[in-house]
Amino acid sequence: MAFEEIIGQERLVDNLKKIIRSSEISHAYLIDGLKGVGKKQFAISLSKAILCLNTSRESIGSDNCTSCKKFKDNNHPEFHLIEQDGSIKIEEIREIQKNIHIKPYEGNKKVYVILNGDKMTVQAQNALLKTLEEPPGHSTIIITTNNLKALLPTIISRCQLLKLRPQGVERVANYLVEKLGINQEEARVTATFSNGLIETAKNIYYSEEFKRRRFKVIDIAEKLLSTNTMNILNEIEFFNAEKDDIEEIIDLFIYWYRDILIYKETQEDSLIINYDQYIKIQNQNKIIEFAKLRKAIMILEEKKQQIRGNVNYLLAIESMLLNLQDLFNNN
Numbered sequence: 001m002a003f004e005e006i007i008g009q010e011r012l013v014d015n016l017k018k019i020i021r022s023s024e025i026s027h028a029y030l031i032d033g034l035k036g037v038g039k040k041q042f043a044i045s046l047s048k049a050i051l052c053l054n055t056s057r058e059s060i061g062s063d064n065c066t067s068c069k070k071f072k073d074n075n076h077p078e079f080h081l082i083e084q085d086g087s088i089k090i091e092e093i094r095e096i097q098k099n100i101h102i103k104p105y106e107g108n109k110k111v112y113v114i115l116n117g118d119k120m121t122v123q124a125q126n127a128l129l130k131t132l133e134e135p136p137g138h139s140t141i142i143i144t145t146n147n148l149k150a151l152l153p154t155i156i157s158r159c160q161l162l163k164l165r166p167q168g169v170e171r172v173a174n175y176l177v178e179k180l181g182i183n184q185e186e187a188r189v190t191a192t193f194s195n196g197l198i199e200t201a202k203n204i205y206y207s208e209e210f211k212r213r214r215f216k217v218i219d220i221a222e223k224l225l226s227t228n229t230m231n232i233l234n235e236i237e238f239f240n241a242e243k244d245d246i247e248e249i250i251d252l253f254i255y256w257y258r259d260i261l262i263y264k265e266t267q268e269d270s271l272i273i274n275y276d277q278y279i280k281i282q283n284q285n286k287i288i289e290f291a292k293l294r295k296a297i298m299i300l301e302e303k304k305q306q307i308r309g310n311v312n313y314l315l316a317i318e319s320m321l322l323n324l325q326d327l328f329n330n331n
């Protein structure tokens with residue numbers, strides 16, 4: 001992706017383009033932003049722009065220079081990406097240090113991207129610090145993080161900090177429609193659930209799991225309106241399987257009841273998150289009273305807190321479901 005195609009960070013991109021054009025590129029950048037805001041994409045596009053050989057031109061990093069072509073083919077010898085599932089150990093940093101002092105083969109720049117730099121062990125950070133203190137002139141190190149607190153203050157102070165801002169629901173929805181060809185309705189639902197974060201939105205859109213969970217939650221919400229207790233207790237199996245992501249599941253319930261509440265107050269379809277389910281929302285709005293919706297959200301928030309603590313998970317889930325069922329079926 002070319003640098004200027006990054007959405008939602010226009011000012012930052014403009015500033016960086018000026019800096020690249022004037023050859024005043026910093027030796028180290030620290031990209032900070034929420035999970036899902038697009039830090040990896042930003043770091044990669046910035047790397048491409050730094051390595052671009054046509055930096056005097058308006059469209060840095062999207063030119064057909066030999067550097068950009070190689071970059072696009074994942075074949076640029078001076079671009080190094082460190083991406084680890086677990087912690088980033090000192091050995092990885094030593095590899096960078098061995099390589100960084102060798103002059104670039106191509107062009108005059110070398111770029112190293114360390115994704116999720118907060119996963120560096122303290123030893124790894126201390127090792128990196130030495131390189132940040134005396135960086136070779138041709139190198140730029142780009143670190144991404146969503147957890148600045150996990151980085152040594154000395155690392156942070158040696159880097160230029162770039163803060164990425166959430167794109168917002170509307171921009172994300174437009175992007176999904178224009179670039180991915182998603183229909184308006186699904187784009188809106190996806191963008192809202194992403195909290196206006198572009199990469200989260202893409203993940204949600206491509207995630208069968210998210211769709212499955214969401215429809216399961218809507219299905220259970222429907223069952224909670226009947227007095228059939230067995231029907232509800234049978235759903236415990238689903239919650240057991242989703243234990244690791246229970247907060248996300250409970251949030252889906254909260255969104256559901258919040259939607260009914262909003263619809264009750266405004267009679268506006270356009271304000272609800274589960275936009276594609278507005279007929280069900282309208283129906284449940286007729287059945288559930290205002291006070292009960294608020295109480296339901298309270299129960300869910302409470303259970304979320306409890307589960308975070310050290311309670312018996314399945315007992316907490318069982319009481320959550322039975323409390324909700326009881327609430328909706330009794331006066």
Ligand SMILES: [Zn+2]
Binds near residue numbers: 062069
């Ligand atoms: Zn180029």
